[in-house]
Amino acid sequence: MKKRGIAIVLLGCMMLTFVGCKGKSEAKAAAGGTGSALFDGKLEKNVTIQVLENDTAISKGYFKELIDAFNEKYKDQGIKAVDANMDQYLDLANDGPYGYGPDVLYQANDVIMKYAEGKHILPLPVEGFDCYKQIPQTAWKAYETKKDGKTYTCGIPVNVQAPQLYYRKDLLPENWKDEWDQDSDNVPDMTQSWSRMYEFSKNRHKEDPKKYGYMKSLNDMYFSSGFLFSYGGYIFGKDNTDPTDIGFAAGDAQKGAAVLSQLASAMNEDCIDDTITTNAYSKLADGTYFATISTPDVYSTFLGELEKEYESKGDTKEEAEKKAKENLVMTTLPKLPQSGNLNDTDSKEIDSKCMGGVNGYAISSYTKAPNACLEFVKFATSYEMIKKRASLLGIAPAREDTAKEMGGVSAEIYRNLDEGNIVLMPSISEVSQIWTPGKTFFIDLAKDVFRKDEKKKYKDEAAMKDGLKDMCHQIQEAITTLQ
Amino acid sequence: MKTKWNQWNCFIHKSSWAVKLSMVIMGAGHFRYGGIAKGLIYLLMEISMIVYAVRRGISDIVGFFTLGTQTADAWSGIEGDNSIVMLIMGIFAWILVLAFLYFYVKNVKGAYAMQLRHEQGLAQIGWKKELASLFDQKFYVLVLALPVLGVCIFNILPIVFMILIAFTNYGGKIVPPHLVDWVGFANFKKLLVLSKFAPTFGRILSWNLLWAVVSTALNYFAGLGLALLLNKECVKGKAFWRAFPILAYAIPGFITLLAFKFMFSYGGPINQMIMANGGEAFGFLDLDARWSARCIGLLVNCWISVPSIMLLATGHLSNRDVSLYEAAKMDGAGRWKQFWKLTMPYMIFATTPVLLGQFIGNFNNFGIFYFLRGGLYMDGYFLASDTDLLINWLYNLSIDNNYYSIGAAISLIIFLITSTISLIVYVKSPSYREEDTFQ
């Protein structure tokens, strides 16, 4: 009677299989031609579209305003946008094909373009957007892909992500206008020049050993690689499309490494691991650090911490808010000395380059309502919504009109993007193999500062160049060896 | 061989039309000889198998070989094939086919047996009796059916899938919607040819073995010791003392690991205390910290695993034969002697499986170094660091660097090595060979 026992097994299997049959998505009857043919302008009726936004936009309340406004406007057409309520870093390529992804998603350009490779997102009729002319070509380029000889654009840029310098005005020395504003442009010199920042950091630490000037963990490739780019380094050849050419050691990149190493010498061991990355929010607020670098989207987090600090010192909520807004400054990166030596204050100064990205909206290929999604994206990238987004979240918009109106940093970031100082993250899949070797090198570089003299590995620029070459070699191996 | 052939011959000649019919229509033989209930089940099985085969079984089996012929293109609305889904549903179909074949043979054999009984004039075994035997002689069939089903679907099928992946080119750029293909032994050839591979493998394997042995021994003896300590007669409030390790046990491992990582980091409290006392910050887990990181890994793992071993040992200790100890006491055996002569053999016997389980768990302990010291590639290692275990390396290869097929090939090699070793150890162990020592 063993049979009956296993019969249950088999029947069970079959039942599961039938469930499986039902679960499989039905063939999508789509019109021929390119994907954008799906955008026929006929709005789907009574549909709910799931929108994936980033966590900051949700927690700061911007996203609720956005969908409320959209739902109000499209109530009559029966279109409703809802929070997809999923992980902001989800992988559409993994979930979408099985029907579990969002319809519209907001992510970084390198992530979105990875989807484009497998056609998981739809090419968009971007010319029809009112933001088309407002967004610079470099930003659009980040979303372009060539398929079968045609160029498609797969996303709508919303904001530019690039490392920014954060510092506290109220931590400047009393007499900064005399001593730290040699060009008397009313902007502190150390926020304009890395050499001066280095000098200031050393001074601040000397005066009070518990305090530091500029602090940032070196181990973060995203922030550290900018120093290499400033002196001629690059990620991949041919505009970041040729993975056989890895350029972190190209040009005078070793000078960038030397600058980093000098900056690290004015910090403490915390810069070796990610301690500073995580504690910068509270340490900037309590005055231990004077400055750090981070992306614009965390501006509100820095601001919140600072407000809390002021409040705990006895300010009222309104006072604290006002004071924090006034004292916390986010600005573009300082300039670098051409010589690659921060002690050399007479050197000609060059612009800092940095790794950056453009975050934007894309529409999943697996959506049932492409036209409604397109309508949503149009609505979300309109002048009003982007403006609201920028003012609520402190992001740097990719739209020229809003960037100009916001002024200050937004305009500066916009200019940097336009001038090519922001090296956009490559859209090819090999980019995933640069992070760990890069991180290991920068940790080694940071660690070296605190090694005893006889154990130091990177004593001069030549050694750094070799180190960079090793790192490139490692990336090369990671990419090619097993292919 | 010859007898088998004879039996087969005999079967062909002697079997009645009903038995022969049951080779086409399952259950026919049972109907003929009065086994209606069983016959119905067989018939139902055949019908559902046919329905399944028509609905998707056949195409699944075909898909298993082709792995897809039509590349999907969402932009032009071409549905296309998903090679990976086809592979897994193909395996699933094979499992069903095998199960079906098993029942098919059973059905024919059963019908033949019934025919023989019929011809000899014996009464057929009623279904009630057969059902009753499920609760007695064949209790194990009833009991094991569900676990076997679960293990087949959720353990064996994924493993077969991964083994098969080692023979495809899945990974890198070739992921759905691109079509995956069978490539035979190409991945293994690649591994043999590459000079990078062997040294890293050797280094990691030797550390992995050392780690597994040391951490298993450490955890086991610490856990056992703790259980014995708490079991002492003079200890009052056992539940209270036992609560501390339990508290540690109650906090999920990954949280503990993150907490320990923070404690040992440069900005963590331990370094803060060192600095406050005038010392220099020490990189417990950083780039140069090979052995200190390894030791911290061992200790942290101990902290995490000891409570559960203690619990287990406590359970076993309460199952000891007390009379033996009383007899030993009367013979004047001291406490050490009791421990070595009575407790240890008993515990080793009862917990060899646990030891093995611990060994396997530690050998494949992914979390420890992933959380404590992940994300470093060292010189002399190919895509790994000097604390990484094989499983971490596999993760780097197959998840971080997308070499699924190569990762699968390596895991197959590792799997062959480790399973042979542990199988030998297991088969030689007293708890496998002499299962009734302590009964």
Place this chain on the structure above:
Amino acid sequence: MRKKLDAFWTYGLLLLVAFIFFFPCLWLILASFSQSGSIYSFDGFFPKSYSFATFHKLFTDTRMYNYPKWFFNTLFVATGSCILGTFLTILTAYTMSRFNFKARKPMMKTTMVLGMFPSFMGMTAVYLLMTQFGLINHLWGLILIYAGGAPMGYLTQKGFFDTIPRAIDEAAKIDGATNMQIFLKINLPMSKPMIVYTALTSFTWPWSDFILPKLLLKEKDLYTVAVGLMSLDETEFARFAAGSVFIALPIVVLYFCLVKNMVDGIAAGAVKG
């Protein structure tokens, strides 16, 4: 005198052990009561000032991180897989220990070998299977997997059953009991400590696993605590600590409820007649 010295050492050792296990927990507990909410504003190991604010926030501020919901999801999954998993494991272990059938030794060897396979390598397969069965975003899909895989760890329990003498089984058999009755009436009550141990481990596992739920649960409202905590923003340390401390609560409570059964579960000696 010797006894006193012995007791002294015993308690000294116990204190040390208690400290080793308690200190990191205490650190986590106190961190969760930290007022500042940032781990870096601590004075050495412990926060400067305390408040209940984090716990209050954990349960009331559910817009981004719906901890109460996660908690009940996990409780559901843990309870489900605990009941089902324990049932299957105990049965498997018992059968493997008591019955002699053809497939037994091969089965034992197979499970042994299967356990050596790195489990995350099969995760893709599990995910694909679940998409085909339509079990993504279903909590009981998780239960199914946890419980289905649980019998793989039967070895520990089998070791336990191996130490229970068969003499009684045989006596009962002579009295005409079926194998099912022997199991239910004799062996099951005797294996209380093992059942409790199994239940506890299979209850705890879902609380700490995040790879599987992360893979199978896409909706934030369906997250288990582990996945939810991992998705917390890096500045939310106090919330993380509070969340992790609260996870431990049901397990500790469960332990105190079950501890009696576990330790003196079987009346030792009575068996050996």
